[in-house]
């Protein structure tokens with residue numbers, strides 16, 4: 001099958017497949033909560049278990065959770081006992097509602113669910129066969145996975161041109177193979193620059209509270225022999241004041257039509273410091289991260305379990321239970337602090353309210369007024 005052959009060919013370029021569809025109706029994923037201590041793969045036939053994996057961040061990273069949501073709908077279709085197309089569509093809507101409830105910020109999740117449901121409805125309008133609709137859903141979910149890998153590789157090619165030989169790049173959180181269907185967004189740009197022979201150094205922030213930088217980015221870069229220095233999140237100002245950072249490359253969870261960028265908590269701080277020190281600040285994200293209905297800073301920000309802040313790698317550090325804790329998983333960087341946004345369809349630059357709709361192929365007044 002064409003799609004499977006393309007997936008196989010692309011997968012050969014990846015050092016790791018963090019999530020996979022198995023043709024007997026299973027999804028297999030790497031539980032990244034256990035990296036770097038263990039590499040444990042899990043699998044399920046039940047979309048509810050996959051929803052739990054997204055909510056508990058066994059699978060995390062905006063593109064990865066979009067792919068996981070699509071594969072969750074593929075599981076619902078594969079295992080549905082529907083006797084007609086109407087029942088199958090109902091089963092898919094029920095699964096979509098469960099998957100939508102997992103995490104509120106990454107737009108990729110909602111984009112992927114809407115795209116698979118749209119394909120199911122189109123298939124249902126063309127055929128009354130349950131198997132035809134079932135197969136269309138599975139194929140669309142696999143295509144979303146394939147396209148994510150292709151987009152990562154394309155963003156790498158485009159973004160690597162912004163990196164000079166000898167640069168030191170600061171990056172935040174994890175935006176590599178462990179945050180996507182494989183290869184990475186910001187880390188994909190770094191990979192591509194290294195593959196082109198550029199000698200670069202990376203400064204990775206640890207990224208509290210869940211340490212995606214220390215645990216995942218360092219693990220990925222060390223595996224590939226890419227020079228990486230780990231710093232704590234509160235050292236960003238220091239390294240920039242010492243002139244140790246040439247450029248910043250980060251990922252995104254949701255980008256609005258006018259260039260507001262939701263990303264891992266701490267990104268806004270890095271953007272302000274980069275602006276203060278004249279360091280270019282680049283965002284790398286596939287167009288599946290762009291919310292075409294939203295303008296302005298009012299992006300839904302996930303508030304996670306306070307225990308993630310009260311503990312460090314499971315060790316309680318706040319023993320007084322009545323201490324209040326804030327745990328926003330993301331913050332929003334305004335467009336004026338973003339040097340450029342690298343997507344698989346090209347680079348968006350200011351004014352974003354013009355360049356982003358152009359990248360999406362929209363007319364400039366297509367988006368709904370955001371908050």
Ligand SMILES: CSC[C@H]1O[C@H](OP(=O)(O)O)[C@H](O)[C@@H]1O
Nearest residue numbers: 060061062175179251252263264
């Ligand atoms: C290419 S990953 C994009 C984005 O997702 C991560 O969030 P989380 O680890 O909470 O899923 C982080 O914000 C990355 O920059």
